[in-house]
Amino acid sequence: MGTGRPTKISISNRDRFSLMGIFPCLYASLLLLISVQSAIAEEVSAPSRWIGRVAEDRREFGWPGSGLEMVFRGTSLKLRLEDSGNNSAMLDVDGRVSRLDLAKGSKLYVVADGLPNGQHSVRLTRRTEGLFGNTRFLSAETDGSFLQSRPSPRRLLVVGDSISAGYGVEAKTKGCKPDANAETENQYLTYEAITGRTLGADVTTLAKSGIGVSRANDDGEVMAGLIDRLTPTDKNGSPPSGDPDYQAIIVNLGTNDFGSGLRPPTFVKDYAALLSKLRTEHPDALIYAALGPMLSDPDFAAGEAAVKAVVDSRIAAGDTHLHYLRLRVAVGSYGCNWHPSPPTHAAMAQILTDRLRKDLNWSAAP
Known part of the structure; x- marks a missing residue:
């Protein structure tokens, strides 16, 4: 039977030394835990x-x-x-x-x-x-x-090819190897990115090297097959429900359609379908059909005539928020494979920036 008295525990000197060794370890572990928790708040x-x-x-x-x-x-x-x-x-x-x-x-x-x-x-x-x-x-x-972070009230969508992707922009010579474009590619230096920073606008770039409206350099899908994808590597896509309302959309395509003397017979029809799709999804946006600056004189003339024909036809049909934008500038230097250099992108950005300031009354960054 119990007596109700507390049990007396005898601790030997050896046990005392063992316990004394444990406490510093526990203390050090506690300090380490506090330090880690402080570093990752x-x-x-x-x-x-x-x-x-x-x-x-x-x-x-x-x-x-x-x-x-x-x-x-x-x-x-x-x-x-x-x-x-x-x-x-x-x-x-x-x-x-x-x-x-x-x-x-x-x-x-x-x-x-x-x-x-x-x-x-x-x-x-x-x-x-x-x-x-x-x-x-x-x-x-x-x-x-x-x-949390709030998006800018100004929003731009750019649909383009290697020019808008920033292909080869950081190259020191136009003769670099095709597989070097990951090293010299930089969307941050493109005309649309510069314009976005200048005007305080968020920019969404949907661009792929070699792509066109009616053809692609790799014989792959044209822009109509990629434009709805959440990432370019997705197998398919539908119009993203989370896309914002863009105030302006810049379609800079046609270089790969008309380069090297090519003249796709379905370009006008395909380009009109692309603009129609964008207008349906973004009824209030200004749309700029842009072209430049890589094409030779005869190729640029043919591409510009085709793009203008589509623009003029849609304006005549009532789409008054549509404009042609000439992005052909004087080129003093080149990036990889004759692509625009930083000065060329800066000159293109100035054209786009001035036009957006005029048409949207975007005077200064919000």
Whole structure:
């Protein structure tokens, strides 16, 4: 039977020394746990907002210029991304821009560290186009807390080919190898990206090298087959329900249709169908049918005549929010394979920027 008295426990000197050794270990482990929790105050699996067109359910982005923005309060930011290892991105940390080459597989990137404690914005956008594979956002970590980000009230959609993708823009010579375009491609330096930054507009670029309205250089699908895809590598797509209302749409196609003396017999019909589709999906947007600057004189004349014929026909039928935009500028230097260089893109951007300022009354960044 119990006596109700507490049981007396005898601890030997050896046990005392053992317990004394445990406490420092527990204390050190506790400090380490606190340190780790302080370093990772918040971890999320969704960005503050997506940039461009993305497959949000898969958290994948593959169109040139697509990506994400993280807004946070703290001093550091890490991004875990998964990639084919062939892509690179532009990293904008509070306006300071740098290049980030993406490794194959999943990797945690320290994209910001040692910042003043406060609110910061980090934008990561693809330099490269979809043929190099998609990039997947897995998670983000900060020592502070994440905030939401609002999109710009100004929105542009660009539908184009290698010119709009930024193919070869960073090359030092026009004679570079075709397989070098991942290294020298940079959508950030394109005319549409420059215009977007100048006017404070969000830009969605749907572009692929070699693509046209009626034909493609790789004998693959033309733009009508790609324009609805969430990423360029998707097998098919339907008009994305999450697309914003664009104030302006720039269709810069025709170079691959009319280059090297080609004259596709169905171009006028196919181009009219593409513009009709865009008008149905975006009834209030200004649409600019653009062309330039890579075609030779006779090829440009033929392409311009065909594009203008479609534009004039649709305007006569009542589409008064449609214009032809000539993006043919004087070329002083070239990128890969005769593609526009940064000065050429800057000159094209000036034409587009001036036109948008005039037509949309976009005087200064919002």
